[in-house]
Amino acid sequence: MYEPKSKANLKSLTHPLGTTIDRFILQRQNEFPHATGELSQLLRDIVLASKIISREINRAGLSGIEGLTDEENVQGEKQRMLDVIADVRFIRALVNGQQVCAILSEEREGIIETGRNEAKYVIAIDPLDGSSNIDVNVSVGTIFSIYKRVSEVGGPFSDKDFLQPGINQVAAGYILYGSSTMLVYTTGYGVNGFTYEPSLGEYFLSHQNIIQPEWGDYYSINEKQKDSFPKNIRAFLKSCKKKDMNTRYVGSLVGDFHRNLLKGGIYLYPSTQKYESGKLRLVYECNALALIAEQANGMAINGSERILEIQPEWHHQRVPFYAGSKQLIMNLQAF
Ligand code: P6P
Numbered sequence: 295m296y297e298p299k300s301k302a303n304l305k306s307l308t309h310p311l312g313t314t315i316d317r318f319i320l321q322r323q324n325e326f327p328h329a330t331g332e333l334s335q336l337l338r339d340i341v342l343a344s345k346i347i348s349r350e351i352n353r354a355g356l357s358g359i360e361g362l363t364d365e366e367n368v369q370g371e372k373q374r375m376l377d378v379i380a381d382v383r384f385i386r387a388l389v390n391g392q393q394v395c396a397i398l399s400e401e402r403e404g405i406i407e408t409g410r411n412e413a414k415y416v417i418a419i420d421p422l423d424g425s426s427n428i429d430v431n432v433s434v435g436t437i438f439s440i441y442k443r444v445s446e447v448g449g450p451f452s453d454k455d456f457l458q459p460g461i462n463q464v465a466a467g468y469i470l471y472g473s474s475t476m477l478v479y480t481t482g483y484g485v486n487g488f489t490y491e492p493s494l495g496e497y498f499l500s501h502q503n504i505i506q507p508e509w510g511d512y513y514s515i516n517e518k519q520k521d522s523f524p525k526n527i528r529a530f531l532k533s534c535k536k537k538d539m540n541t542r543y544v545g546s547l548v549g550d551f552h553r554n555l556l557k558g559g560i561y562l563y564p565s566t567q568k569y570e571s572g573k574l575r576l577v578y579e580c581n582a583l584a585l586i587a588e589q590a591n592g593m594a595i596n597g598s599e600r601i602l603e604i605q606p607e608w609h610h611q612r613v614p615f616y617a618g619s620k621q622l623i624m625n626l627q628a629f
């Protein structure tokens with residue numbers, strides 16, 4: 295057995311950074327004596343699909359799959375080939391993994407039954423958010439949200455399984471396909487980030503126990519429709535300008551959210567003339583990011599209430615979304 299020269303060596307040998315995501319998931323599962331391993335397997339299914347999507351995205355320009363299909367999705371948005379590929383890959387991995395009884399996807403109007411009625415979880419997913427950025431090589435992301443079903447295990451899923459407030463999520467997170475591919479997730483006990491090493495096909499722990507800075511110098515918003523923003527939002531934006539804060543908006547929610555999570559900042563998508571209830575989706579975009587934000591000591595509101603406490607009425611429901619550094623959100627609330 296290797297005998298390190300000093301304690302310090304041992305420490306460097308056992309430093310948690312470098313732990314693979316599989317080992318991390320297992321370590322966390324072992325902390326819960328009653329854990330059956332089903333949630334761990336579900337997380338591994340997401341990891342698998344994300345590796346496949348990462349590869350597809352990184353070669354999109356070469357394989358001619360960055361373009362548009364001639365289909366529209368439930369959002370009324372033109373579907374891109376990679377939207378469809380990501381949707382199919384995640385659904386296939388989740389169905390084969392057998393840990394969910396139903397799947398809600400941004401790309402599909404209806405909920406997908408997996409035929410696994412014995413499974414106790416359901417998952418809501420935005421397979422590829424911001425995909426219009428792919429052909430200009432800007433980061434895009436997958437967002438996922440996992441709930442314990444409220445319908446009876448063994449029976450069919452119910453719509454109610456997907457209409458739970460975000461506070462009920464058992465796990466949530468995102469994959470950011472950026473300069474590197476990162477997976478960031480929480481099971482309610484802190485937020486951890488893993489960086490993908492394609493040459494090894496492994497994710498390694500790279501950002502342990504992420505805490506969002508209480509302040510930040512970035513605000514992320516598309517001001518094109520500022521004249522139709524609510525008055526308090528316009529007043530808040532004016533105060534940001536007065537403080538000479540930086541505007542950073544890549545037009546990809548996961549990219550903007552992740553930068554603000556690490557550096558401090560606030561992402562805003564208010565109600566606008568075009569999107570009266572805001573553009574972002576509560577169930578498979580805002581709830582997952584709101585749980586990450588709060589678990590990292592940040593905040594996420596719809597203007598008046600915690601995102602996580604909103605009772606969803608519809609699976610594709612839109613809400614105004616303000617998420618980021620605690621002090622910035624509290625300043626916004628003061629307006
Ligand atoms: P706008 C991408 O379509 C998206 O859903 C988010 O990823 C992004 O933050 C937002 O919409 C961009 O919307 O209206 O600024 O183009």
